[in-house]
Structures are given as structure tokens and as C-alpha cells.
Amino acid sequence: MARINLQQLKHSYGSTSGGEPDYALKEINAVWEDGGSYALLGPSGCGKTTLLNIVSGLLVPSEGKVIFDDVDVTNMPTSERNIAQVFQFPVVYDTMTVFDNLAFPLRNRGFAESEVIPRVNEIAKMLELEDSLKKRAARLTADGKQKISLGRGLVRKDVSAIMFDEPLTVIDPHLKWKLRSKLKELHQRLGITMIYVTHDQTEALTFAEQVVVMHDGLVVQTGTPVELFEYPKHTFVGNFIGSPGMNILPAENINGEIGFEGCLIKTSSKADLQTLQGKLEIGIRPEFISFVDECSDSNNSSAIPVEIIRVNDLGKFKIVEVKHEQHLIKLISPEQYSIPSLSPRIIFDPDKTRLYADSWVVD
Amino acid sequence: MINKTTNQKAWFFVIPVIILVAFNALIPLMTVVNYSVQDTFGNNLFFWEGVKWFEDVLNSPRFHDSFLRQMAFTGTILLIEIPLGIAVALAMPRKGPWVSVCLILMALPLLIPWNVVGAMWNIFALPDIGLLGYSLNALGIDYNFTQGPIAAWITTVLMDVWHWTSLVVLLAYAGLVSIPDAYYQAAKIDGASNWAVFWRIQLPKMKRVLTIAILLRFMDSFNIYTEPFVLTGGGPGNTTTFLSIDLVKIALGQFDLGHAGAMSLIYFFIVLLVSWVFYTLMMRNET
Numbered sequence: 001m002a003r004i005n006l007q008q009l010k011h012s013y014g015s016t017s018g019g020e021p022d023y024a025l026k027e028i029n030a031v032w033e034d035g036g037s038y039a040l041l042g043p044s045g046c047g048k049t050t051l052l053n054i055v056s057g058l059l060v061p062s063e064g065k066v067i068f069d070d071v072d073v074t075n076m077p078t079s080e081r082n083i084a085q086v087f088q089f090p091v092v093y094d095t096m097t098v099f100d101n102l103a104f105p106l107r108n109r110g111f112a113e114s115e116v117i118p119r120v121n122e123i124a125k126m127l128e129l130e131d132s133l134k135k136r137a138a139r140l141t142a143d144g145k146q147k148i149s150l151g152r153g154l155v156r157k158d159v160s161a162i163m164f165d166e167p168l169t170v171i172d173p174h175l176k177w178k179l180r181s182k183l184k185e186l187h188q189r190l191g192i193t194m195i196y197v198t199h200d201q202t203e204a205l206t207f208a209e210q211v212v213v214m215h216d217g218l219v220v221q222t223g224t225p226v227e228l229f230e231y232p233k234h235t236f237v238g239n240f241i242g243s244p245g246m247n248i249l250p251a252e253n254i255n256g257e258i259g260f261e262g263c264l265i266k267t268s269s270k271a272d273l274q275t276l277q278g279k280l281e282i283g284i285r286p287e288f289i290s291f292v293d294e295c296s297d298s299n300n301s302s303a304i305p306v307e308i309i310r311v312n313d314l315g316k317f318k319i320v321e322v323k324h325e326q327h328l329i330k331l332i333s334p335e336q337y338s339i340p341s342l343s344p345r346i347i348f349d350p351d352k353t354r355l356y357a358d359s360w361v362v363d
Numbered sequence: 364m365i366n367k368t369t370n371q372k373a374w375f376f377v378i379p380v381i382i383l384v385a386f387n388a389l390i391p392l393m394t395v396v397n398y399s400v401q402d403t404f405g406n407n408l409f410f411w412e413g414v415k416w417f418e419d420v421l422n423s424p425r426f427h428d429s430f431l432r433q434m435a436f437t438g439t440i441l442l443i444e445i446p447l448g449i450a451v452a453l454a455m456p457r458k459g460p461w462v463s464v465c466l467i468l469m470a471l472p473l474l475i476p477w478n479v480v481g482a483m484w485n486i487f488a489l490p491d492i493g494l495l496g497y498s499l500n501a502l503g504i505d506y507n508f509t510q511g512p513i514a515a516w517i518t519t520v521l522m523d524v525w526h527w528t529s530l531v532v533l534l535a536y537a538g539l540v541s542i543p544d545a546y547y548q549a550a551k552i553d554g555a556s557n558w559a560v561f562w563r564i565q566l567p568k569m570k571r572v573l574t575i576a577i578l579l580r581f582m583d584s585f586n587i588y589t590e591p592f593v594l595t596g597g598g599p600g601n602t603t604t605f606l607s608i609d610l611v612k613i614a615l616g617q618f619d620l621g622h623a624g625a626m627s628l629i630y631f632f633i634v635l636l637v638s639w640v641f642y643t644l645m646m647r648n649e650t
Contacts, residue, residue: 053548056548056552057551058548058551077551078548078551078552079551079552079554083552084552085548085549085552087545087548087549088545089543089545091543091545091546091549093563093564093567094567094568095563095567096563104553104555104563105552105553105554108553108554108555108556108559109554136648149549152549152552152553153552
């Protein structure tokens with residue numbers, strides 16, 4: 001068990017000599033508490049697998065430190081780190097039985113058979129693999145093999161953390177949910193730190209207590225699923241999380257107030273606009289946009305006139321695509337509300353409208 | 364479920380293959396079968412002999428001897444080439460500019476015509492002028508492959524190892540590079556030793572290509588003719604007279620077509636049987 005502390009991690013796969021290296025990880029600072037469940041979420045190529053491999057010791061970072069509790073493990077080989085990893089494609093030792101597969105890490109570390117047998121049986125029971133212990137591992141289905149990979153991590157009592165590198169990629173959809181609940185259950189039962197890499201927001205948001213969103217070699221936000229939804233610190237988070245993602249619209253400074261194509265917009269930001277540098281944008285989730293009720297607030301000054309482009313009726317709600325000037329805006333309208341046909345106007349919920357300067361949120 | 368439909372027209376599309384196979388395999392093979400059950404004294408006069416030639420071959424000490432020599436040769440080169448091939452493949456780089464250099468170097472012996480290989484080794488090993496033969500003798504080792512049976516054997520085996528180990532290397536290398544990195548990473552995490560990585564990951568993953576390598580090397584070495592023919596001509600005496608050299612001596616030297624036909628069929632049957640048994644055993648556990 002350990003608290004994982006990443007300090008100023010940078011990594012480049014190319015050589016650092018001559019010219020500016022191409023960093024896969026630009027700078028990562030993070031503290032992952034012992035026993036937590038974390039998801040590293042981001043699109044392909046954002047550096048999440050690189051980060052995972054650095055933590056597990058398969059890669060040595062170009063710069064920075066990896067600290068487990070108080071021990072600097074940056075240059076320590078994987079086998080000494082007490083880390084387990086489950087890979088994207090199931091890794092099993094084909095020629096061995098399921099039992100031997102699970103016993104492999106223990107036997108390699110010189111445990112006596114009298115310790116190995118009860119431990120393997122215990123883990124097999126937890127993973128519901130008892131019935132196939134005598135089978136050759138190669139004969140199991142993909143989800144069974146993934147359980148073996150996980151089991152090889154769990155059998156070691158000294159494991160500090162288990163890392164998952166998109167472990168459900170090759171699992172049938174109807175088994176994904178089952179395996180994910182199993183993981184969650186094991187996490188609660190054993191209290192092992194779990195770090196889960198994925199590009200699938202549903203997986204990340206349902207599995208983890210803390211989601212670490214990565215983008216282009218940087219951690220852009222770490223937070224609970226609710227925080228990521230309500231308060232994206234970076235436009236990327238807003239866009240990446242949620243379906244459809246946050247609307248990101250260009251903003252301008254109109255005499256100290258925020259404007260969007262001539263309309264004044266109220267946001268949650270209390271910053272003084274005059275001090276802000278860089279490109280201004282506003283972000284508003286489709287859930288927090290509504291049509292103006294013509295009767296009640298026809299004089300609402302912050303309402304934005306729009307043109308309706310398309311309506312997707314998804315049953316419980318409708319996704320409405322509207323246009324103001326050249327900007328496409330998506331909003332979610334509850335099923336029971338009708339969509340105005342004559343000169344529709346929309347308003348943003350000011351508490352949920354965020355202001356961004358150069359893609360980073362302004363409080 | 365897929366419903367199979369019957370369509371006799373399909374035979375039509377197989378005809379070109381049947382014709383091709385008929386001309387390059389079936390008809391020549393049937394000619395041999397034809398010879399093996401008859402005797403001839405020329406002038407296209409044939410007499411029915413039944414299985415007499417087969418009995419003759421199976422009871423002939425000469426056949427037993429060349430068969431044993433053949434087994435010893437094939438066994439020796441397999442024992443050397445397979446482990447050596449795996450070892451070389453393991454030592455080859457997986458990435459970087461040296462990969463192509465190694466691959467080309469490995470492929471070179473395979474590109475040389477077989478009789479040229481025989482001629483090269485003949486000259487290379489000649490005791491008076493060859494680099495190998497002269498050097499060995501200069502070192503005080505009495506080496507003369509044209510007269511000493513052991514020297515002839517060692518030279519023949521060395522030549523085959525030189526010529527064909529590359530094939531095993533290339534196949535084993537192909538098997539090795541196809542193993543995903545995750546396996547090595549998992550092995551590191553599980554604390555596996557290098558030996559365990561070889562035994563539990565690399566060897567099982569190479570099983571299919573090695574099966575092919577062993578089969579190819581078995582069949583080719585069991586049928587070996589050109590290289591020992593050029594190198595030693597089967598001598599000294601009969602010490603390197605392998606099955607096919609013996610067969611050619613009988614068929615073309617003595618013009619004993621019936622005997623040679625029966626021997627060819629027995630020979631063919633042995634290769635087929637061993638290959639089939641081996642392949643079946645190796646693939647028994649594959650899903």
C-alpha cells in the first residue's frame with residue numbers, strides 16, 4: 001500500500017539532445033492517495049499510457065520523480081516496486097493452467113507451496129475462477145483471461161497499486177459492465193489503490209472516485225465526476241466529458257462585461273475583465289441552456305436569438321442544435337417542453353456558465 | 364448457421380488445379396508406381412512383378428544402411444540447427460538499423476544455389492588448398508574429408524548447418540517479433556527470470572513457427588542430394604551415401620528401375636508418415 005506522488009514528471013521518447021524534444025508528457029504533478037480509485041481519462045495519444053508505464057516502472061521518465069510513500073522509486077525496476085498491471089490485451093501464460101498462472105508471481109518470488117496454494121484459491125474465489133483452475137489459461141475467453149491478469153496482481157499481498165491499461169477493450173459489451181462492477185467491488189473489499197486508464201468517459205466516471213483528465217501531455221483537471229461535469233477547469237474537459245460536450249463559444253470584452261456576438265452574457269466568473277489576457281471563451285453545458293418562455297420573460301436582455309437547425313429526439317430528452325450568427329450551439333431540452341417555433345431565443349444559466357481565458361477557466 | 368448449397372459447377376473451377384497437379388505430381392508419381400511393380404529389360408518390354416521389389420528393398424542391408432545414415436544425418440542437423448537457430452534469433456536486435464543488416468546476412472546462404480554450396484564447401488575444405496582444410500592441417504589436426512569418414516561426416520553436417528540454420532533463425536525471429544511487448548512487461552511485473560520468460564513466453568509463442576521449421580528441415584534434410592553429392596559424392600566408401608544419393612545410384616547408375624521405383628515409394632511414405640505424426644502431435648493441444 002502506498003501513496004503515489006508524482007513530481008514534475010516529463011517524458012520524451014526521442015533523444016533530448018539537440019533541439020527541443022517532443023514531450024509525450026509535458027509536466028505532471030499529482031498525488032494519488034493510498035486506497036483511492038483513479039481513472040486517467042483522455043483521448044489516444046494524450047500520454048496516459050506513458051504516465052501509467054512510468055508509475056509501474058516500465059519506463060524511466062526523462063525528468064522528475066516518482067515517489068511511493070517516502071521512497072523515491074524513479075529508477076527502481078518494476079519487479080521491486082510492488083505494482084501490478086493489467087494490459088489492454090489479456091496477457092496469460094498459455095502453456096500454464098489458470099492455477100499456475102495465478103501462482104506464477106508468488107513462485108517467482110520464492111514463496112513456499114504451502115503459502116501459494118491457499119492464497120491462489122482465495123483469489124480465484126474472489127474472481128469466480130475456481131471452476132477453471134485446472135484448465136489451461138489459453139482456453140479461457142477474453143474476460144476470463146483478463147481476470148487472470150488481474151488475479152496475478154491480486155495474489156501478491158504486498159501490491160501497492162494495480163494499474164489498468166484500457167482493460168475492457170477486448171471484452172464483449174455485456175460482460176464489460178459485469179467486470180467493471182467486479183473491479184469496483186474488489187476495490188472496496190481490498191482497499192488497494194487502483195489506477196485505471198481509459199478513453200471512455202463512461203468507464204472512467206463509473207469506476208473512479210477521482211478522474212484525472214489528460215490532454216496533450218498535461219493533466220488538465222483532477223476531480224470527482226460531478227466536479228468535472230459542473231466545473232470544467234479547461235475547455236478540453238468540458239468538451240470531452242458529457243454527451244454532447246460543453247458548448248465553447250467565443251467571447252469578447254464589451255466595456256468590462258462579457259459579450260457573445262453582441263449579446264451580454266452573465267457567467268460565474270467574478271474576475272475583472274480588464275486584467276484578463278488571452279483568448280476569451282465562454283463554456284456552457286447543453287443541460288444548462290433553455291428556451292425563453294415568450295410570455296414570462298420576453299424582456300430578458302440576455303436572451304440570444306437563434307435559428308433552429310436540427311432536433312434529435314432521444315426519448316427522454318431532445319438534443320436541439322441551434323445557430324446564432326455562425327455559431328452552432330447544442331442544448332438539451334426535456335421531452336415535455338415544446339420547442340418554440342417563432343423567433344426562438346435561448347438563455348444560459350449564469351451560475352453554470354464559465355469563462356475561459358486561453359482555454360483555462362477564470363474564477 | 365450457414366446453409367450450404369450444392370453446386371456441381373464448382374468442380375469446373377477446380378479443373379485448372381487438377382490439371383496442374385496431375386502434370387507435376389500425379390502422373391510422375393504414377394509412373395514410379397508403374398515401375399515399382401514391374402521389371403523391364405529395355406525395348407519397352409515389362410513383366411509384372413507384384414510386390415517383389417518392395418520386399419527386396421525392405422530386406423536389403425544396403426537400404427537399411429543408407430536409411431540409418433539418413434536418420435543419423437537428419438537427427439544431427441536438427442539437433443544442431445533448431446537450438447542454434449533459436450539462439451541466434453534471440454540474440455538478433457529487435458529494433459534499429461542493425462535489423463535489416465542481420466536479416467540480409469541471414470538470408471544470404473539461403474539464396475545460394477545448392478550445387479554452388481556443395482562446390483564452395485568442397486573447395487573450402489580441401490586439405491591441400493582449401494582455407495578450412497589447410498588451416499586445420501597446419502594446426503596439426505589430421506583432416507581430409509575425401510578419405511576420412513569422420514571428417515567427411517563433420518564437413519557434410521557443417522555445410523548443412525551453414526546453409527540452413529538461417530531458415531530456422533528467420534522463422535524463429537518472425538515468431539519472436541510477433542510477441543507483444545505487454546508479455547515482457549507482465550513478466551517483469553510478475554518477477555519472472557529470463558529463463559522463465561524464454562520457457563513460458565518465447566518458446567510457447569514460437570511453437571507454430573518452430574513446428575514449421577522442424578518440418579521443413581526434416582523433409583529437406585531427409586531428401587538431401589545435391590550438396591553431399593557435390594561435396595563428397597557419397598564417399599569415402601559409402602559413408603555419406605544418404606537415401607537419395609543411393610536412390611539415384613540405383614536408378615541411373617544401375618538402371619534398376621523397379622527397385623528404384625519401390626525404394627522411392629517407401630522413401631516417400633516414410634517422409635509423409637513422420638511429417639504427419641509430428642505435425643499431429645504438435646498441433647494436438649491447439650484450440
